[in-house]
Amino acid sequence: MEFQIINKQIIGRDIKRLDVQAEAISQKVCPGQFVMVAPEEDGKWIPLTVVDADARRGMISLIFQEHEHTTRVLGKLGIHETLFSVAGPFGKPSEIKQLGVVICIATGVGAAQILPMAKAYKKAGNKVIGILSAATRKEIILEPQMRMACHRIFITTEDGSYQRRGTAIDVLREVLDREEVHLVYTVSSVERMREIAHLTKERQIPNLIQVQTVMSCGRGICGSCRVKVRNSIELSCEEGPEFDAHVMDFDYLKRRMIHVKEEDELVPAKGIQGFWKRFLNE
Amino acid sequence: MQTTPIPIQDCEKRLKNFREVELGFLKKTAIEEARRFPQSRVPGRQPKCPLGIDILEFVRFLREGETSEAYEKIREKNDLPGVCGRICSAPCEEDFVVGGKQMPIDVRALERFAADHGRPRFFAKKQCEPQGVMVAIVGSGPAGLSAAALLARAGFRVTVFESLPHLGGILRYGVANMRLSSDVLNAEIEVIRGLGVQFQTNCCIGRTVTLEELSEQGFAAVLLAVGRQYPAPLKDPGMDAHHVICASEVLLKLGASQKNFVMEFQRRLGQQIVVIGDHELALDCARACLRLEGKQVTMVFPRAEEDLFCHRNEVEQARAEGVIFEAMTQFQNVCLNDQGDVCAVECSRMDYAEQEGQWIVMPVPDSEVKIAADTVIMTQGQTVNPDVKNISPQIKLSRSGFLNANLETACVYQNVFAAGHAVIPQDGIVYAMRSGRHAAEKMIDFLSGDS
Ligand SMILES: Cc1cc2nc3c(=O)[nH]c(=O)nc-3n(C[C@H](O)[C@H](O)[C@H](O)COP(=O)(O)OP(=O)(O)OC[C@H]3O[C@@H](n4cnc5c(N)ncnc54)[C@H](O)[C@@H]3O)c2cc1C
Ligand SMILES: Cc1cc2nc3c(=O)[nH]c(=O)nc-3n(C[C@H](O)[C@H](O)[C@H](O)COP(=O)(O)OP(=O)(O)OC[C@H]3O[C@@H](n4cnc5c(N)ncnc54)[C@H](O)[C@@H]3O)c2cc1C
Ligand code: SF4
Ligand code: SF4
Ligand code: FES
Numbered sequence: 211m212e213f214q215i216i217n218k219q220i221i222g223r224d225i226k227r228l229d230v231q232a233e234a235i236s237q238k239v240c241p242g243q244f245v246m247v248a249p250e251e252d253g254k255w256i257p258l259t260v261v262d263a264d265a266r267r268g269m270i271s272l273i274f275q276e277h278e279h280t281t282r283v284l285g286k287l288g289i290h291e292t293l294f295s296v297a298g299p300f301g302k303p304s305e306i307k308q309l310g311v312v313i314c315i316a317t318g319v320g321a322a323q324i325l326p327m328a329k330a331y332k333k334a335g336n337k338v339i340g341i342l343s344a345a346t347r348k349e350i351i352l353e354p355q356m357r358m359a360c361h362r363i364f365i366t367t368e369d370g371s372y373q374r375r376g377t378a379i380d381v382l383r384e385v386l387d388r389e390e391v392h393l394v395y396t397v398s399s400v401e402r403m404r405e406i407a408h409l410t411k412e413r414q415i416p417n418l419i420q421v422q423t424v425m426s427c428g429r430g431i432c433g434s435c436r437v438k439v440r441n442s443i444e445l446s447c448e449e450g451p452e453f454d455a456h457v458m459d460f461d462y463l464k465r466r467m468i469h470v471k472e473e474d475e476l477v478p479a480k481g482i483q484g485f486w487k488r489f490l491n492e
Numbered sequence: 493m494q495t496t497p498i499p500i501q502d503c504e505k506r507l508k509n510f511r512e513v514e515l516g517f518l519k520k521t522a523i524e525e526a527r528r529f530p531q532s533r534v535p536g537r538q539p540k541c542p543l544g545i546d547i548l549e550f551v552r553f554l555r556e557g558e559t560s561e562a563y564e565k566i567r568e569k570n571d572l573p574g575v576c577g578r579i580c581s582a583p584c585e586e587d588f589v590v591g592g593k594q595m596p597i598d599v600r601a602l603e604r605f606a607a608d609h610g611r612p613r614f615f616a617k618k619q620c621e622p623q624g625v626m627v628a629i630v631g632s633g634p635a636g637l638s639a640a641a642l643l644a645r646a647g648f649r650v651t652v653f654e655s656l657p658h659l660g661g662i663l664r665y666g667v668a669n670m671r672l673s674s675d676v677l678n679a680e681i682e683v684i685r686g687l688g689v690q691f692q693t694n695c696c697i698g699r700t701v702t703l704e705e706l707s708e709q710g711f712a713a714v715l716l717a718v719g720r721q722y723p724a725p726l727k728d729p730g731m732d733a734h735h736v737i738c739a740s741e742v743l744l745k746l747g748a749s750q751k752n753f754v755m756e757f758q759r760r761l762g763q764q765i766v767v768i769g770d771h772e773l774a775l776d777c778a779r780a781c782l783r784l785e786g787k788q789v790t791m792v793f794p795r796a797e798e799d800l801f802c803h804r805n806e807v808e809q810a811r812a813e814g815v816i817f818e819a820m821t822q823f824q825n826v827c828l829n830d831q832g833d834v835c836a837v838e839c840s841r842m843d844y845a846e847q848e849g850q851w852i853v854m855p856v857p858d859s860e861v862k863i864a865a866d867t868v869i870m871t872q873g874q875t876v877n878p879d880v881k882n883i884s885p886q887i888k889l890s891r892s893g894f895l896n897a898n899l900e901t902a903c904v905y906q907n908v909f910a911a912g913h914a915v916i917p918q919d920g921i922v923y924a925m926r927s928g929r930h931a932a933e934k935m936i937d938f939l940s941g942d943s
Binding site: 234235238248254255294295296297298299300426427429430431432433434436438442443445448462465466 | 655656657665693694695696699700701702721722723726727731732734737738740741744745756877878879
């Protein structure tokens with residue numbers, strides 16, 4: 211049945227994976243494309259990357275972190291329940307070429323968006339090095355899948371609770387000093403992407419990023435996903451979500467990105483104050 | 493002689509909800525209004541509906557109280573009577589002259605009355621399964637729906653593909669619910685579904701299903717009724733400020749009144765909103781924003797208030813609701829404060845000037861005026877979505893953003909046709925429907941021609 215949930219997995223702290231029946235989309239989707247998902251009939255549509263697609267069984271897989279209303283509703287749905295609408299695939303498919311050494315960097319839930327890219331580059335015959343980084347150990351997700359998708363993988367956590375301590379950019383500097391790299395692919399917060407873009411610009415290494423702008427339609431109708439590239443406005447749901455980091459205006463992007471609440475805002479406050487906050491929010 | 497005004501929700505109440513403002517004629521007033529129509533075919537200028545509805549005929553039926561005949565009369569030429577009765581820009585009403593004197597007649601309200609009350613209760617469910625040639629229609633807007641109805645009646649097997657989750661195109665996602673409620677639209681679409689038309693939503697042609705797959709599935713012809721919804725004005729220089737928003741985003745959220753869209757959008761919109769434009773779309777945006785608390789809305793347009801391309805009832809209702817009209821002002825550009833946020837809108841006043849015996853509207857020199865604003869809504873200049881080009885390489889866009897199609901035969905190339913807002917410049921449901929029917933007729937000739 212169209213848009214029925216076939217399989218559901220809990221991957222990390224409020225991070226879930228859904229395999230959804232979507233016949234036509236599974237045959238058409240290419241790495242880097244996303245779908246507009248609306249779990250409820252008159253609710254909001256949100257963009258989610260297609261992490262995996264199985265054309266034979268007509269199935270696509272989505273991985274998402276529960277944030278506010280829509281993703282929480284998505285998280286509550288169980289197997290055999292159906293989503294109201296899944297449309298797509300939207301976004302420009304990325305051209306995957308045989309370049310040599312490719313570094314894929316992701317922080318937190320960005321791993322969901324980098325996994326299909328790592329797989330595609332590996333299939334195209336590149337040597338893929340993965341760098342996953344997050345605040346704490348619990349936020350590192352998709353480690354096993356990333357290990358399979360990359361030849362080598364480095365994992366860092368800022369509080370050192372897993373493997374190495376440090377941020378993605380320290381690891382990147384090490385790898386860049388050691389090996390001759392042909393492409394760096396980043397999916398992360400705006401600040402991280404800006405730093406990495408700065409670093410790769412100095413060393414003249416091409417750097418691609420995927421933006422997470424606010425998207426209310428995903429089809430080029432509303433214009434809420436606009437970004438500034440080479441001082442001209444582009445719609446990231448049609449020209450993107452993949453862009454060349456060296457020409458992206460990051461200040462403009464910062465105000466267009468989905469405003470991800472910082473750590474403390476997400477954790478529900480305890481006691482009476484928490485009760486009132488939840489009461490007002492629900 | 494004034495027309496009897498159509499009953500509407502009172503002002504305070506309607507500002508709190510998104511339900512329909514106009515409540516429609518009662519039976520008594522409708523018949524009275526129909527009686528005021530001249531009986532005979534007065535040679536003066538007749539009311540002309542672009543779709544060719546015989547207005548004098550259907551009003552005659554109304555006068556005799558036979559609403560279902562009036563409904564059938566309208567349905568001969570118009571497949572969405574309930575929709576047109578509510579939001580048609582009603583070009584038929586302007587040029588209605590009787591005995592040399594301009595007489596305003598509310599044809600639209602009569603049409604709405606006929607559509608609401610005329611539909612026979614036991615609508616003969618002739619579930620005809622046409623086995624004829626298969627035709628695909630891309631887009632379920634007014635153009636797509638009227639073409640689908642005409643082709644289905646001619647015995648073709650029609651499938652309408654729609655990329656959004658609900659059918660109706662602008663009628664659902666563009667027109668605010670307060671002017672056309674979605675259950676009226678659903679009822680009209682059910683009537684078309686009864687003719688044997690199949691609908692497929694969440695299916696974007698060119699992305700979910702390609703043109704080659706359509707011809708593989710046996711579709712002999714395709715009609716592109718994709719409309720003009722691409723937010724081109726945001727790409728102009730000086731329009732990249734963050735709170736310069738496109739009207740389609742406003743109405744996508746407030747029109748479809750999706751629950752958590754409205755709350756979230758409320759936070760995003762500023763307090764002082766300026767809407768630029770002189771079409772129904774601008775009026776819709778202004779009135780929809782007024783329904784959110786604490787918003788002050790100004791509408792800026794370079795013409796006089798009576799020349800707005802909106803129905804006069806709606807202009808009066810908007811004025812009563814508190815929309816501030818800045819008539820005769822031409823929008824120049826957006827001025828930003830130092831953080832790069834919108835702080836005001838620079839416009840220049842306009843005035844009538846005489847040129848070669850014609851009155852035209854000219855900007856008054858150095859009459860710049862600044863209107864305070866923190867959100868600007870652009871409502872003009874939408875073009876066809878360039879993404880349509882990857883449906884097939886032969887599809888090209890003209891410089892001004894229309895689909896390149898031969899307007900006479902509505903044909904883009906071989907068996908691909910185009911209709912509606914994507915090819916015609918006039919704004920209006922009734923013109924889009926006329927172009928949809930015209931394209932459908934051309935497709936019938938094309939298909940019967942070579943089959
Ligand atoms: C191309 C793309 C691919 C993505 N892929 C993934 C993925 O694979 N996994 C994943 O977890 N996430 C992904 N995201 C991000 C995902 O869309 C967000 O997680 C999702 O929008 C959050 O929805 P929510 O209901 O939890 O929060 P929302 O209700 O969306 O609120 C989050 C915040 O974003 C802003 N916002 C969001 N939508 C709108 C809107 N329409 N209008 C105004 N403001 C808005 C609001 O300020 C709000 O505070 C992707 C985003 C993009 C653009
Ligand atoms: C916001 C707005 C409000 C308006 N209000 C009024 C009004 O009150 N009165 C009036 O007379 N006129 C009004 N107009 C003008 C009138 O609505 C339009 O001229 C008319 O809707 C055009 O109809 P259409 O069928 O050509 O296109 P649309 O109504 O735009 O329909 C096009 C449909 O095609 C779908 N589509 C596009 N591309 C694809 C694809 N690749 N695959 C599948 N589906 C696709 C779109 O999702 C859309 O549903 C308004 C216009 C706008 C933009
Ligand atoms: S400036 Fe930021 S918060 Fe305001 S509308 Fe734009 S993206 Fe949303
Ligand atoms: S469809 Fe519009 S133009 Fe035609 S008769 Fe009705 S209101 Fe007048
Ligand atoms: S999300 Fe609406 S235009 Fe890109």
